[in-house]
Amino acid sequence: MQSNTSILKKIPPTPLSKPAKGAMGKTGTWRTLKPVIDLNKCTKCGLCWLYCPEATITFTKEEGPKIDYVYCKGCGICAEECPAKAIEMVREF
Amino acid sequence: MSKIIITTGNYSAAYAAKAAKVDVVAAYPITPQTSIIEKISEFIERGEMKAEYIRVESEHSAMAACIGASVAGARAFTATSAHGLTLMHEMLHWASATRAPIVMAVVNRAMGPPWNIWSDHVDSLSQRDTGWMQFYAESNQEIFDTIIQAYRVAEDPEVKMPAMICSDAFILSHTSQPLEVLSEEEVEDFLPPYEPPFDITDVDHPVTHGNIVWPEPRGDASVGYMEFRYLMHQALLNAKRKIKEVTKEFEKKFGRNHGDLIEKYKVDDAEVAIVSMGALAAQAKYVVDLMREEGYRVGAIKLRVFRPFPDEEIREVAKRLKALVVADRNISYGYKGISATEIESALYQLEKRPIILNFIMGIGGRDVKPEDQRKMIEAAFNIIETGQLEKEAEWYGLVR
């Protein structure tokens, strides 16, 4: 029998997880190439937002796309699909 | 109001599911269980029972569906036998680790090959380590009463673990006996409304159940996999206490007590006791009465609950005995009877242990008559006199 302050009293009887960013940690550390947006070239079409598998790109019509580098894994899809060639993959290390 | 009818063990299970007002039934036919789900289908199609019945395409799916229903807020029921139960094996682990308080009627049947549909306890005993509570009933009334009691124990906040209620193929499943059917109102008084271990349909508070848990505490996880397994173990230990409480309360309310973890019969002054599971436990009491008239100091123990195992309870009785006859309708190939090994392990703690005679008997439905049980008991008295135990486990009635 454990005391009332035991950690075992505070966890659910079966593992329940809550939706949160970073369920696999700060996945930006996986990256070797970093997408960098040239907002001068960007036409604000939103395709990078559309195709980002991870929802790490947020987008508004006014400000265009913004990348969350804490989690961006650097897959390069955004740069590949950008019709204006406004995203460059830059080596990080 | 309750009513008394004459009916089979299988129909008794069906009446119990109805009385417990289960919300979802998911089941697949298999002899000798089938008439349980046939009767439930009849209740539902007649509009006498308000439950969703999922006519699944396998027992594996039956248990998966019960798990889904259970965490979506429904009291779930299923029934199976032998190959159906062993096909479910993976899902039995899944159910207990989900902490889904599903109740299942198991009609014990031999495993093939060769095909054999008669009673044998290997099917359910092979599920020993799945985290399910296991009850073994000796009569149709006990099947009914235990299903009701099992829901109460399984759904208890301190337990939240599934339970199977086992009964012998044909000996009970297809044999009619008098049965007092408690009304839904009476049962409702005893069994509070179902509360799921968590509600997977609560979209305002979404949770993910069962994604990866690391071996060690890691990141913001304060515990690892092992701690969740400990909680399951503790829940079954809590169930020991709950089963005692619930059987007492049931007796107070309905006037019947089939024993809690074990049932003791005339063991107080006995030198020898015979341990049985299921229907043979009823016959053992009859044999004890006959032998007592002849002056034998003999008693009987019914192993009513196999998990959680009644180790203390058996020790308490066994320490006063000279010999214990353990009659197993099962075999663990390469060793001995399954309940005998469990009992021996429990008694190891005692300073003065009784001699244990293990009989492997009744396999694949082979008949075990009162005179057979009597011979087993007589053998124990002989050994007490001679002090010579030749074989730890004897295949009783084997043609050689």
Next chain:
Amino acid sequence: MTILGLPEEEYVMSGNAACPGCGAILSLRHVLKALGKKTVLVIPACCTAVIQGLYPRSGIGVPVLNMAFEATGAAASGVVAALKARGKKDITVVGWAGDGGTADIGIQALSGAAERKTDFIYICYDNEAYMNTGIQRSGATPYGAITTTTPILGKKEHKKDMPMIMAAHHIPYVATATPGYPKDLYEKVRRAKEMKGEGTRYIHILSPCPPGWRYDSKLTIKMSKLAVETGLWILYEIDHGKFKLSGPSKRFLDPSKRKPVEEYLKLQGRFRGLTDKDIEEIQRWVDENWKNIAKMIETE
């Protein structure tokens, strides 16, 4: 708020465990945009079991019931039955499973659920092998693909036609999709959601996998589109028995519009062992599939 006609809300959380460039998580992102908050996912053993990440966090923003490999259809049936018993009518139950969990080990439970007219959506994201366990051959692996269980000779059989198997269950809706056409995928999931109460709806998503198919992670959208442009993957719907080619695939009914399959195959390391004869066989298979499609359109 919508962006490009799609809801802004995200139910896929950044920082999950998907491989970079994963077609499955991109698909799930758009699937969940279409389904919205009132959704319960049942997920068997598959890549997404891992993608969710580690307790006590989850990379998915709607309720998820993880399930054993073969049991998605059955567990979803249980959830649906409980919702019915409780009179909760506004929640969509969705099975989300890989190709192994659908075409192989889970086909029985799925077929049973569909035959029982279980009121749910089943979505197979098909990355064409057991990717989560390390690229083993499945019933959905295409002809010629090298996997770790067809390591030298490649698979000798063509892909199992899951959508048509499901169509044979006479369910109200069967559709194919691929994340290179997110709007098409989104609309199909919306359509399936609208059919709540009508029985089982099935969507099969060809889901490119950089490590399993052996291509650079930036090419996921290219792969997805090339699969359609070569005619290897045909986008269609079968809505209450009515077959309809979807927009992006329409023009490929004309064989001359299709790109040669080689353009798709040569970009993927899994097809490195193909001989000219193999490529011919794949082209023949593609042309044959289209002939069957043409026949279906004619008989409509």
